Amino acid sequence: MIRLLNDVKGSAVRASDGDIGMVTDYYFDDQRWAIRYLVVDVGNLVRGGFVLISPIAVRGTDWENQTIDLSIDRERVRSGPTTDVLQPISRQYETDYYRYYGWPTYWAGPGIWGAEATPGALGLITPPSTTIGGTSAEPSERDVRRTVRDRTGAGLEESRLRSAKEVAGYHIKATDQEAGHIDDYVVDRDTWVIHSIVIDTSNWPGGKTVVLPRERIERVDWSTKQIFVNMTSHEVRNSPEFSEASLSRRL
Known part of the structure; x- marks a missing residue:
């Protein structure tokens, strides 16, 4: 099943024992273009008000009612x-995060x-426990929270995560000239991979909203917020038009 990210943003997130908050953004990695985390506003549940939830923790989704159910409880999140x-x-940060939840890293x-194609399958794998002298080396919750706080801003050269909310709006640069901007994404609900981008070409006469497969992206200049595609502006504007009906046919 394929969904638009903007349809899912704002969804209520429910832990196994109650509501925790609402999705405000998504982080995807800029190599695989897979959604690695839901950014969830949890209010006063935690200091700072936001947590990241991996799709590994997603037990089920109800897109019609905009709800996402998790396999972890509120205390685990808190x-x-x-x-x-x-x-x-x-x-x-990601290493500490995955260590806390006991999941293999993606x-x-x-x-x-x-080692898997979907986050759900990865979540079924239990990584071997690390022991030192026969004693478990798993971190305490306090240790994890401290190292995460200290290292969130460290190792920035290793960061491959991008905000879907921020990238929406990036300009599309065709081989000859600018051709529009990103309006949304189309995502596979099983793999959580962005496989198409929705482009708004309304800045052109007769412009419309079209869909481009991600393979058309040649490179991204993150500093100038431009996405270069291996198509002419004419080809972009004449790509398949996006509509809810066309999306439904692909679900």
């Missing part, structure tokens, strides 16, 4: 790593999700 949404997320393997 005691876990928090995040500063104004700062880049480092690989060290970057350790050849698949989109480590």
Whole structure:
């Protein structure tokens, strides 16, 4: 099933024992273009008000009613790593995050999700416990929260995560000239991979909203907020028009 990110943003997030907050953004990695985290506004549940939730923790979704159910409880979320949404997320933060939840990391393997194709499958794998002298080396909740706080801004050169909310609006540069801007994304609900981008070409006479496969992206200049595609502006503007009906046919 394929969904638009903007349809899912704003969804209520429910832990196994009650509501925790609302989705405000998504972080995807700029290599695989897979959604790695939901950014959830949890209010006063945690200090700072925001947490990251991996799709690994998503137990079920109800897109019609905009709800996302998790396999973890409120206390697990409350005691876990928090995040500063104004700062880049480092690989060290991610390592501590995955260690806290006891999941294998998504970057350790050849698949989109480590050794697996979907986050749900990765979540079924239990990584071997690390022991020192026969004693478990698993971190306490306090240790994880401290290292996450200290290292969120560290190792920025390793950060590969991008805000979907920020990238929406990036300009599309065709081979000859600018051709529009990103309006939304189309995502596979099983793999959580962005496979198409929705482009608004209304800045051109007779412009419309079109869909481009991600493979058309040649490169992204993150500093200038431009996405270069291997198409002419004419080809972009004459790409398949986006509509809810066309999306439904692909679900």
